[in-house]
Amino acid sequence: MADQVRRIGPLLVAIGVAIAGAAAPLGAVGGEQASDVDVKAAFLFNFAKFTNWPDLAGAAPIQLCVVGDEPIGSALAQLTRGQTIDQHPVVVRTGDVASPVPCHLLFLSSRVHDVAAVIDLRRALPILTVGDGDRFTAAGGMIQLFVESSRMRFAINVDAVQRAHLKISSRVLGLAKIVKDDHAQ
Amino acid sequence: MTSRQFVALLAVVGMLPPIDLRAQGSSDLASTSIEDLLNIEVVSASHIQQRRSDVPAAVFVITADDIRRSGATLVPELLRGVPGMFVARINATGWAISARGFNDLWANKLLVLIDGRSVYSRTFSGVDWSSLDLPLGDIERIEVIRGPGGSVWGANAVNGVINIITKSAADTQGAVVGVESGTADLDRVGVRYGSASGRTAYRISSQWSDGGSPGTASGNPIDESWQRWSAGLRLDWANGADKIVTEASVVAERDWPLWASFAGPAPSLSLAPPTSADSLVTPTAMFGWTHALASGASFETKFFTDLRRRRIGNGTSQDEGFGEAEAQFNTKIGGRHAIAVGGGFRRSQVNVGGSIGYSLTPSDVDFDTASGFAQDDITLGRDVRVSLGSRFEHDDKAGNALDPSVRAMWDIAPHHRAWAAVSHADRTPSATDLFVRYNFATAPGPGGLPVLVGYRGNSDFHDEEVTNIEAGYRLERRTASIDINAYRAAFTNLSTTEPMAPSLEPTPAPLHLFAGYELRNLQTATATGVEFAAHWVPVANWRVDASYTGFRFTPRVDPASRDAIAASFDGNAPARQWQVRSSGSIGPIDVDGSVYGASRLEQMQVPGYTRVDARVAVAVSPRLTIAATGRNLLDSSHQEFAENPYVVASTDVRRSIGVHLEWRIK
Numbered sequence: 001m002a003d004q005v006r007r008i009g010p011l012l013v014a015i016g017v018a019i020a021g022a023a024a025p026l027g028a029v030g031g032e033q034a035s036d037v038d039v040k041a042a043f044l045f046n047f048a049k050f051t052n053w054p055d056l057a058g059a060a061p062i063q064l065c066v067v068g069d070e071p072i073g074s075a076l077a078q079l080t081r082g083q084t085i086d087q088h089p090v091v092v093r094t095g096d097v098a099s100p101v102p103c104h105l106l107f108l109s110s111r112v113h114d115v116a117a118v119i120d121l122r123r124a125l126p127i128l129t130v131g132d133g134d135r136f137t138a139a140g141g142m143i144q145l146f147v148e149s150s151r152m153r154f155a156i157n158v159d160a161v162q163r164a165h166l167k168i169s170s171r172v173l174g175l176a177k178i179v180k181d182d183h184a185q
Numbered sequence: 186m187t188s189r190q191f192v193a194l195l196a197v198v199g200m201l202p203p204i205d206l207r208a209q210g211s212s213d214l215a216s217t218s219i220e221d222l223l224n225i226e227v228v229s230a231s232h233i234q235q236r237r238s239d240v241p242a243a244v245f246v247i248t249a250d251d252i253r254r255s256g257a258t259l260v261p262e263l264l265r266g267v268p269g270m271f272v273a274r275i276n277a278t279g280w281a282i283s284a285r286g287f288n289d290l291w292a293n294k295l296l297v298l299i300d301g302r303s304v305y306s307r308t309f310s311g312v313d314w315s316s317l318d319l320p321l322g323d324i325e326r327i328e329v330i331r332g333p334g335g336s337v338w339g340a341n342a343v344n345g346v347i348n349i350i351t352k353s354a355a356d357t358q359g360a361v362v363g364v365e366s367g368t369a370d371l372d373r374v375g376v377r378y379g380s381a382s383g384r385t386a387y388r389i390s391s392q393w394s395d396g397g398s399p400g401t402a403s404g405n406p407i408d409e410s411w412q413r414w415s416a417g418l419r420l421d422w423a424n425g426a427d428k429i430v431t432e433a434s435v436v437a438e439r440d441w442p443l444w445a446s447f448a449g450p451a452p453s454l455s456l457a458p459p460t461s462a463d464s465l466v467t468p469t470a471m472f473g474w475t476h477a478l479a480s481g482a483s484f485e486t487k488f489f490t491d492l493r494r495r496r497i498g499n500g501t502s503q504d505e506g507f508g509e510a511e512a513q514f515n516t517k518i519g520g521r522h523a524i525a526v527g528g529g530f531r532r533s534q535v536n537v538g539g540s541i542g543y544s545l546t547p548s549d550v551d552f553d554t555a556s557g558f559a560q561d562d563i564t565l566g567r568d569v570r571v572s573l574g575s576r577f578e579h580d581d582k583a584g585n586a587l588d589p590s591v592r593a594m595w596d597i598a599p600h601h602r603a604w605a606a607v608s609h610a611d612r613t614p615s616a617t618d619l620f621v622r623y624n625f626a627t628a629p630g631p632g633g634l635p636v637l638v639g640y641r642g643n644s645d646f647h648d649e650e651v652t653n654i655e656a657g658y659r660l661e662r663r664t665a666s667i668d669i670n671a672y673r674a675a676f677t678n679l680s681t682t683e684p685m686a687p688s689l690e691p692t693p694a695p696l697h698l699f700a701g702y703e704l705r706n707l708q709t710a711t712a713t714g715v716e717f718a719a720h721w722v723p724v725a726n727w728r729v730d731a732s733y734t735g736f737r738f739t740p741r742v743d744p745a746s747r748d749a750i751a752a753s754f755d756g757n758a759p760a761r762q763w764q765v766r767s768s769g770s771i772g773p774i775d776v777d778g779s780v781y782g783a784s785r786l787e788q789m790q791v792p793g794y795t796r797v798d799a800r801v802a803v804a805v806s807p808r809l810t811i812a813a814t815g816r817n818l819l820d821s822s823h824q825e826f827a828e829n830p831y832v833v834a835s836t837d838v839r840r841s842i843g844v845h846l847e848w849r850i851k
Contacts (some may be wrong), residue, residue, distance in 0.1 A: 034214065034225050034425040034426070035425055035426050035477050038214055038423070038425065039214070039222060039225055041214070042214040042215065042217060042222050043219070043222055045215060046218075046219040046222065050219070070325070074353040074355050074356055075423075077353075077355045077356055078353070078355035078381070078386060078423070079214055079215045080215065081355065081358060081381055081386075083215060095248075095250070113599075113600065113661055114599065114600065114662075150479070151223060151224065151225070152222065152223065152225070153223065171219070172219060175219060175220065175223060
């Protein structure tokens with residue numbers, strides 16, 4: 001066995017060198033650039049920060065649910081670790097549409113099948129629905145994330161928000177592309 | 186673990202510090218204002234990642250929720266009931282696990298990966314399930330892909346690929362202690378701690394398991410006690426377009442040997458009775474880096490190493506070490522093509538020593554394997570996608586292999602999809618296939634010459650090959666899904682065991698006649714089957730899953746073959762398997778149960794059986810969960826598999842009642 005290790009040794013050294021080489025360009029990254037996954041997660045956290053839920057008791061946790069996109073789920077979990085929103089702890093859950101978890105914010109990725117039906121089921125419930133599919137607000141969703149000239153943008157369907165008795169801060173509404181049911185994207 | 190092995194492990198772990206340093210100056214998106222977020226340039230980090238129902242292959246996913254509700258204690262138990270898989274417990278530490286037939290302790294047509302790290306053993310082309318001692322709570326999901334995956338995954342992905350994906354360090358924060366115990370099952374204590382700062386998150390977990398309860402073989406008591414300790418580390422670092430995952434683990438096991446020849450009827454010259462327990466030590470390490478480019482393309486590279494050191498109680502040693510480096514580039518061309526190209530290099534080293542009964546000639550075997558692959562996923566119109574791919578592999582012992590595949594998926598209507606695929610895969614020869622020598626027994630021969638009866642590998646052994654045609658249909662709705670597929674696999678160059686003409690051998694002294702068997706490629710076969718899975722959510726807190734597997738194996742033996750049992754080989758898999766599983770929640774109480782049935786193993790003469798497993802868990806508080814499990818409730822004991830009785834003892838699966846406590850400390 002020692003013999004084997006001796007012969008694997010050079011490979012390990014090669015791996016070390018390769019990693020050192022690979023790590024070098026890392027320092028150059030950062031600043032104004034970030035992955036879409038991290039940026040989407042940061043938007044989700046911000047939407048939660050600037051939304052008022054009618055039924056939120058004392059120190060009840062705010063549950064952020066991510067469906068159909070595990071990378072965004074784990075980015076959001078990492079981003080919100082130890083964070084609170086007005087003394088409400090933040091809990092991130094990932095899963096599928098069928099799992100019965102109460103959500104305050106529900107992110108439905110473009111990969112979720114039949115988004116319209118999923119949303120329809122929660123129509124009058126105070127759940128802030130966010131998606132990154134092409135026709136998310138048209139399907140009854142509240143906030144649609146999209147990329148425009150390499151920047152993340154979002155559209156808000158104010159009718160859908162109103163129906164659910166949610167209040168989104170004017171600070172967020174001011175940055176959004178506003179759509180209504182009949183003109184939804 | 187020898188000091189050199191430890192140094193090798195440290196060499197990889199020692200690469201961690203740069204990650205920590207870089208974590209400090211990074212921007213923190215959590216505190217970035219929403220106005221500033223609008224000004225960040227986004228780069229896509231999503232690779233050619235597809236949803237399960239998007240993949241034109243027979244795929245089944247076991248989720249973290251399924252794992253928790255299963256009440257299972259070991260990874261193999263989670264795979265039972267997955268359509269197309271056959272899982273049988275041979276004895277306390279031995280498992281027969283395969284997809285679509287060819288099952289036994291050394292099943293060699295299934296590839297298993299943990300977070301992309303292959304745990305393929307070149308000693309026997311299979312998986313040493315004992316060395317996979319992952320805490321089940323650390324697993325995010327298990328993807329089971331049946332059928333050849335050679336075009337993407339390479340050697341050994343003949344009948345299936347199992348991807349075990351562990352939770353990110355960010356998802357396993359805080360401290361958790363778990364304790365479990367069962368009347369005829371293992372006792373275990375496990376701990377996990379996870380923490381994070383800035384862009385870095387890590388977790389460490391460790392568990393001690395004691396399978397100390399005495400077993401039975403055909404009703405007679407047998408010592409099959411074992412103890413296993415494992416520890417693992419995962420460290421994640423992410424900054425914008427870059428993500429780095431580093432993992433290291435070690436498993437140490439001690440088990441009472443079940444090599445049956447000690448007790449078996451065959452007169453054994455060679456395998457001295459065991460004087461001590463078997464032991465296994467397996468340190469592993471992995472480093473993976475993914476970088477997303479502004480163009481939407483991404484680059485990923487991965488390095489891993491794995492050492493396995495097994496000591497058999499009669500003085501035999503079986504050691505294996507390997508190191509592998511891989512790189513992959515993903516990009517999109519136009520709106521239609523998603524391209525993935527990549528390659529890798531692997532060096533494996535196998536050594537067997539210390540025994541006259543079991544050896545390799547030469548005792549040290551090195552394999553160097555280089556491979557490259559390319560895949561193009563083409564979108565044709567709105568409803569059809571075609572995927573073309575191939576992998577080329579060069580192995581210094583096995584030669585060249587080309588494993589192409591063509592797959593297509595058609596969206597028939599909303600919720601309805603059909604897919605079809607034709608694919609080819611190779612199983613490259615293992616060190617055992619090529620160079621093994623077993624000596625079984627001696628007998629007096631003609632003219633006073635002793636006769637040595639044994640078995641040897643064949644350095645001319647070729648790749649075993651399969652060409653597979655399959656098609657499937659999926660219906661996926663919110664509260665129900667149906668997934669059904671059928672396949673026909675044509676195997677060529679399958680192994681047979683051929684008697685050799687007796688020859689004179691001077692060593693080991695004295696001069697003797699060797700009358701043995703040799704490995705050849707003199708069998709072809711056809712396997713056909715149908716696999717079905719469905720789920721239904723009748724009300725919000727209740728879910729029912731069902732699966733069915735039908736399997737038929739038809740061997741054809743070359744007229745030149747004199748293998749006496751090849752013609753009756755049935756793949757060592759039951760013709761029919763089925764499972765129905767119910768998962769429900771009433772407030773803080775989870776109630777889960779499953780019924781699993783397997784039909785008779787014809788060639789092994791193992792009767793069919795039905796097993797019932799159940800679990801009730803109560804979340805006493807947000808921090809404490811108590812679960813009671815009942816396993817194999819229908820009968821006091823039954824046999825699931827009959828490995829060659831001259832080699833390994835097969836023991837009974839017994840009824841077991843257990844408890845499991847999980848306490849989240851912070």
